[in-house]
Amino acid sequence: MSTAHVLLGLLASGPKHGYELKRSHDQRLPQAKPVAFGQVYATLGRLQRDGLVAAGGQERDGGPDRTSFEITEAGRARLDEWLGEIEPPAPYVASTLFAKVAVAVLVDGAERAHDYLVAQRAAHMERLRELTAVKTDPASPLGDVLAADFAILHLDADLRWVANTLERVADLHREVQS
Structure with a gap:
């Protein structure tokens, strides 16, 4: 599973901060391996570096500042491309x-x-x-x-x-x- 693409998909419905993305991931993909907070933020950093997400506003909800992220047009294009790619059957037995x-x-x-x-x-x-x-x-x-x-x-x-x-x-x- 591509965590980056899943996060782009979750951001397609609107801006979210890292905690919301983690919670959405675990709720929307309940049988998948839960994503760690560190993985969410590291992936967001790479997506931002690559121009696929942009930092939006900051919230403070009784705790530290939380930066929300939103998908960019390039991010939507990459998400659409990924959703259209056919997954090849696994070439090796990896069990x-x-x-x-x-x-x-x-x-x-x-x-x-x-x-x-x-x-x-x-x-x-x-x-x-x-x-x-x-x-x-x-x-x-x-x-x-x-x-x-x-x-x-x-x-x-x-x-x-x-x-x-x-x-x-x-x-x-x-x-x-x-």
Whole structure:
């Protein structure tokens, strides 16, 4: 995820200061990794340097001065460009789950990989239950439901891979024993 582009998108609805951007990010992308305040301000600095945002007014709401930022025309153009770019499918398998299973097979053979896969399947099933509760709750905001759908489908793909790999690991175990 591009934090810079997400912040530009959040600023498209009007000026905000860093604290508001962090809060908006975490509310609008509830299943995403929360963005840190330091990351928000560092990203705003780069966006300002690149002419994609401009500092607006300053507020003092019982605390330190807060500078609000607004998206510039160049920022809107860059946001529109980013929104139109198709995300290429990942060219590499970049999954810790895959890496752990592959290394477990290399290091300890089929038994450790099997045990890991069984435990991982249980963790995935628990997460599926949590996400299904979010998805089926009529009070869940649309953003939460969309995020839950996205995560559920990815977990489902992982679970299919775990099932296939458990079969292959069992075959490997039988092969090694004979």
